Amino acid sequence: MTASSTPVGELAGRHIVLGLSGGIACYKSAELCRLLIKAGATVQVVMTEAATQFITPVTMQALSGRPVVGSQWDAREPNNMPHINLSREADLILIAPCSADFITRLVAGRSDELLSLLCLARPMDRVPLLIAPAMNREMWLHPATQRNLRQLQADGALLLGVGNGLQACGETGDGRMLEAAELLEEVIAHFVPKTLAGQRVLVTAGPTYEAIDPVRGITNLSSGKMGFAIARAAQQAGAEVTLVAGPVHLPTPRGVERIDVRSAAQMLAAVRPLSEHASVFVATAAVADWRPANASEHKIKKDGSGKTPQLEFTENPDILATLAQSPRAQAGQLYCVGFAAESQDLLANAQAKLARKGVPLLVGNIGPATFGQDDNALLLVDAQSAVELPRASKRLLAAQLVAEIAHRLNAAKPTT
């Protein structure tokens, strides 16, 4: 992985109070602390006494680079008010793990130990409180816990949900703390302005695979990373996102609905009905231009004569052009964005493609320089202008592109 592949900087300048209450899931919080710091945040760990039974403050201090605070009587604070100082320095407080008991303490507004005290003392208008519960499935399902969770949300806390699976106690069900990587995504998403709230975004990504016979096919080197990054950025900006992906080896971005397809024909069949409900379509997929005209039902074999098979090709449907010409797109209800992977003359080629595809925005990039990479450089071309987004991580570029799309959607809104 190159340096630019990590989400360095997505939390740059953010100060997070990471609160640990007692639970076996504390072991995941060590990894979470590392991930938050890797993403650019500064992290102040606060632990309840129960949490120190599961993981030591030494571990959390070493990972966060700051002494862990555990007592409201901590005399290191010059004013002896750690609950005030810690809660006012924070951009966000995350309780992970949040035990059933700690949820009860928050609901009751308890203030007899530091972590619940600083949650109570936080300025509610500017310091969000995120809760990552962790407990046995029966405890999770108990009406008392569910009642407390409803009250906690009504009191302004943001509940991050739980995972399902095998629990430390040997039982299986709901109540596992979300994984560190999932919690990191939740924290990052929390800081992203919701510029696409209410929008439904449809994204195609990756290559397509066009079968020659049951074991061979034609594909290309698209990794799908740019499209996946755009789906993630749109979701974090508040959109409902569906990602139609060709064959790629990438994890689905959190909160994104994913549909896997193989061929261009399958991609079009998946996209068409979805486009009826979408307000934005971003076509990043590297769709094969042609497919073998008659894919063989059985494996094509060598017959020893030295003769090579004669392949004939049929042109694939142009998914982007099809959608851009649809009545909804023509009526301004579906904003279509195309991509152009070129090897030279980016501006001229992108401008030509803009006109040929009939889209309002075309994003140019140099194909060989971006396929499979974690970074990229983009050229945003519309009928009037061309704007360069200089080389950066695909995640950062995706966020910039999403902000640009949101800006264009808002500019197109009729003023009342």
Ligand code: C5P
């Ligand atoms: O024509 P070309 O493949 O260069 O155009 C690239 C753009 O068109 C990309 O946005 C790509 O996702 C889209 N496309 C498509 N269906 C095709 C070919 C390209 O949606 N058959």
